[in-house]
Amino acid sequence: MSVRLDHGIVERAAAGCALRLPRGPHRGRLGEVRASSVGSSLELHDFRQYQPGDDLRQIDWNAVARTGELYLRVRQDEVSPRVEVLVDGSASLAISPEKAARVREVAAWVCALARRGGLDPVVIATGSTVRKAGGPSIRAMLEALEFDGREPFDAALRRAPPLRPCGLRVVVSDFLFESPPEPFAERLARGASGLSLVQVLDAEDLDPSGGAGARLTDSESGEVLERILTPHVVDQYLERLKAHVSLWQGAARRVHASWSQASAEFQLDALARKELHELVEVA
Amino acid sequence: MTLGAPLGLLALAAIPALIAAYFLRRRQPPRTVSALFLWRTPDQRAEAGPRLNRFSRESSLALEILAVLFATLFLTDVRCGQAASRQHVVIVVDGSLSMNARVEGTTAAERVKTEIARIARDENAGVLTLIETGVKPTLLAGPQQERDRALSALEKWSPSQPAHDLSPALTLARELSGSSEHRIYFLTDGPIAEAVAVPPQLEGRSVGKQASNLAFLSAQRRDEDGRAQVTVRVGNFSDVPVTAEVRFTAADDAPQKQDVKLQPSATAVLRVGFKTQQPITVTLPDDALVEDGHLTLLPSPLADVTVSLLEGVDPAAQQALRRFLSVAPGVKLAPEALLTFGPPKSTAHVQLGATAPLKSFVGPFFAQKGNPLLDDVQLGGVVWTAGVNPPGRVLMSAGAVVLMSEEDDGTLHVNLDVSRSNVQRTVAWPVLLSNVVRQSRLATPGFPRKHLMLGEETPLVTTAGSTWELIAPDGQTRPVMGSGVLSLPPLPASGQWKLEKDGEPFDALVVLPLDPRESDLRTRGAWEVVPAQPQAFASFATARPLPWWPLLVVLMLVLLDFWLTAAPRRKEASS
Structure with a gap:
């Protein structure tokens, strides 16, 4: 199912905001955030003795005057952290046009926030094929994204190119697959300086309508289950959904990741102000 | 299939x-x-x-x-x-006593058993339903019992019913045949009365034979002061004069015998006395129907009734009561008595007296007909002085004044001022008091009557709080439901029935196998009826298995x- 991505909505939601970056130092391209590595920023990191080949501009002449030794200022590097947006392209993300649109919008919104902060976002989307896009091609890739994956997100992500370390990762998915949350969360957090998990759920996922019999078909595996959707059955579903989300929240806490849940029935700007505010800081 | x-x-x-x-x-x-x-x-x-x-x-x-x-x-x-060919045959057999009449070596009941076996064989009956006629029809076998089992149950059959209506049994047979279109077989020992409506499905046959018979028609025993007085009536159910010897036997007294000569269809009454308190056996010479010529009469002494007079009874009334009690048979004065006499508003069973204002009546007196307390009470020439109306159901009245009434708990009110009346000097007084004593005696637990005829309802008095059981002559036990004065349905077998209270013997009675209509074997003989419409004899068995x-x-x-x-x-x- 292909729905045109409305960039006007995305830009309005991202106006005046920037992506909240992790507090710890990052490694990455030259930018505005202090990195853990040494570099050329104005912030002093350390002193060390001059060695041949060092940049003479970094020699601290005051120290030379005091000690008679050639000392070099070692400055902290300034990096522009990488932002990797991982989008779940499995079929469950497209059980309704609203859910698919919201996934695209959230991914585009994160990219817009990153750009506003001077970061360079990269989008990796799974599905029947895994695609990676950066820079201006992100827009076209998100617009053309087909939610046609038939395998769980964690399995599909194995086919993706290796994630780069030290980057900020934002994962957009419904997280409705049976794989154990903790190993997958650890895998996503491994090497990343920050991880945000954004769960996008349809209104029918959050509050399914009952009262009649239905032939329930799994959007990905095609499995069928016939059930009479009595209030009791719906209540049981909601209990299991709650327990499932709790598992993911616990897994996110363990890997120091943030967890956000967005309902597809709300517009992106509303979500940006409320459910997704943890991703945002006012510029 | x-x-x-x-x-x-x-x-x-x-x-x-x-x-x-x-x-x-x-x-x-x-x-x-x-x-x-x-x-x-x-x-x-x-x-x-x-x-x-x-x-x-x-x-x-x-x-x-x-x-x-x-x-x-x-x-x-x-x-x-x-299995598809299993047939169901419904057969009704006459359960009357005369089926035991033995003529030419076999009884009608035995011929019925042979005939049923033949029908079952000829009709290829897989299952049988056997119904015995009687005051209440009885299932001898079935419904739809396997043939062998049904025939086996039939072997134990011994007819002992008095003359009765056949219709209930035939109706039951129609219902159990499974369809109104199938024939029902009926076996008896003589023509059935023309008044009986024969259903069109009925195919009937008599296996009885005509015979002469000498039988007891009735029997009574009265015990007083250790002496037993036996009275029997003998009937000659033959077409020739008969002379027979009637034997009377008691276990602890010398046997007696009397010869009786009877014209055809004539009867005679015999009386003998014994000094015994044991059962007395009365027999006639064996003839076609043995059962109605052998009787056993149990002792039936008059049960004592204890009476007491409470304080407060008017002296004149007290004197009149004592005069009756001194001569009444089977009545004893005792402090704690079954029957108590007392003044009005006392706790006595019989409250005798009148409360002012008093009024005297010479008639007319209106009495409730059929009430046993007023049996044979003649009030001609009586002056009855009564007072305020007593409570309860009115038994006798004069004008607007209630002279006698009875409450639901049995309390009897006699609104009578003896000192200003002459009732106690008339024959009505002992008769009235005798009735009161008799009713009190009837409330004594046990069998009020020790001898019953076949088909008679059985009066019985039981008390609450105990288990009462009847033991049939063949040893079978039947529980007695209810308490108080009961009237049980006719007992189905002749002979001695025992009453047990909480497992202990309490009383006994004898059902005498006497019924003149059954003893008259001259009316028995060949009879046959064919069904009004030719129909299948049997229906298919629908019973288990x-x-x-x-x-x-x-x-x-x-x-x-x-x-x-x-x-x-x-x-x-x-x-």
Whole structure:
């Protein structure tokens, strides 16, 4: 199912905001955030003795005057952290046009926030094929994204190119697959300086309508289950959904990741102000 | 192949319903969900994929339809081969006492047994329903009992009923024959009365034979002061004069015998006295019907009634009461008595006296007819002075004044001022008091009467809080329901019946096998009736045992269905 991505909505939601970056130092391209590595920023990191080949501009002449030794200022590097947006392209993300649109919008919104902060976002989307896009091609890739994956997100992500370390990762998915949350969360957090998990759920996922019999078909595996959707059955579903989300929240806490849940029935700007505010800081 | 219950075919209606349900289940609205695993209950998590589901469901439908078909076979009572030819024959036999008459070496009852065996054989009867006529019809065998068992039950049959109406038994036979179109067989020992409406399905035959008979028609025993007075009436049911010797035997006194000469159809009364308190046996010479010539009479002394007079009774009334009690038989004065006399508003059973203002009556007196307390009470020439009306149901009145009344608890009010009346000097006084004593005696636990005729209802008095049981002459025990003054249905067998209270012997009575209509064997003989419409003699048996194999197949199919539908789950669970 292909729905045109409305960039006007995305830009309005991202106006005046920037992506909240992790507090710890990052490694990455030259930018505005202090990195853990040494570099050329104005912030002093350390002193060390001059060695041949060092940049003479970094020699601290005051120290030379005091000690008679050639000392070099070692400055902290300034990096522009990488932002990797991982989008779940499995079929469950497209059980309704609203859910698919919201996934695209959230991914585009994160990219817009990153750009506003001077970061360079990269989008990796799974599905029947895994695609990676950066820079201006992100827009076209998100617009053309087909939610046609038939395998769980964690399995599909194995086919993706290796994630780069030290980057900020934002994962957009419904997280409705049976794989154990903790190993997958650890895998996503491994090497990343920050991880945000954004769960996008349809209104029918959050509050399914009952009262009649239905032939329930799994959007990905095609499995069928016939059930009479009595209030009791719906209540049981909601209990299991709650327990499932709790598992993911616990897994996110363990890997120091943030967890956000967005309902597809709300517009992106509303979500940006409320459910997704943890991703945002006012510029 | 036959169908014992064609209505069972209605079960086939379940097949369209089953198929409809199957397709309705398949046609449930589809709904795509993000995570099916959240919709599964733990036992459903292992459900197979659509390909395997489809396979198992179609097989399941086929098995379920097969199960319905075999269940239909069971409900329709399908029978094949030999089982299909099982016939059901309903036979009614006359249960009257005269069936025991032995003529030419065999009794009518024995000939009936032979005849039933022949009918069962000729009609290829697989099952029989045997009904005995009587005051209340009885099932000797059945409904639809296996032939051998029914014939075996018939061997124990001993008819002992008084003359009775045949209609209830014939109605019951029509109901048990399963259809109003099948013939019913009736075996008796003589022509049935023309007043009896013979149903058109009835095929009847008499196996009885004409015979002469000498029989007791009635018997009484009266015990007073250790002496027993026996009175019997003997009848000659033959066409020639007969002289017979009647023997009277008591265990502790010398036997006595009296010769009696009777003209045809004549009767004679014999009386003897014994000094005994043991049972007395009275016998006639053996003839065609032995039962009505042998009697055993139990001692039946008049039960003592204890009486007491409470304080406060008017002296004149007290004197009149004492005068009666001193001469009344079987009455004793005692402090704690069964019957108490007292003034009005006392706790006495009989409250005698009148409260002012008083008024005297010389008649007319209006008495409740049929009340045993007023039996033979003649009030001609009586001056009755009464006072304020007593409570209770009015038994006797004069004008607007109630002279006698009875309350629900049995308290009797006699509104009589003896000092200003002359009732106590008339014959009505001892008669009235005798009735009161008699009614009190009848409330004594046990059998009020020790001898009953066949077919008579059985009076019995029991008390609450105890277990009362009747022991039949053949030793069978029957519980007695209820307490107080009871009237049991006629006891079904002649002979001595015992009454036990809490497992201990309490009383006994004898049902005398006496019924003049049964003793007269001259009316017995050949008789036959053919059914008004030629119909099948027997219906097909519908009774158990039903063929069990369709149920077994249903069970197997259900198990197979379960296995088929459960297999995919097991496979998924193991993977």
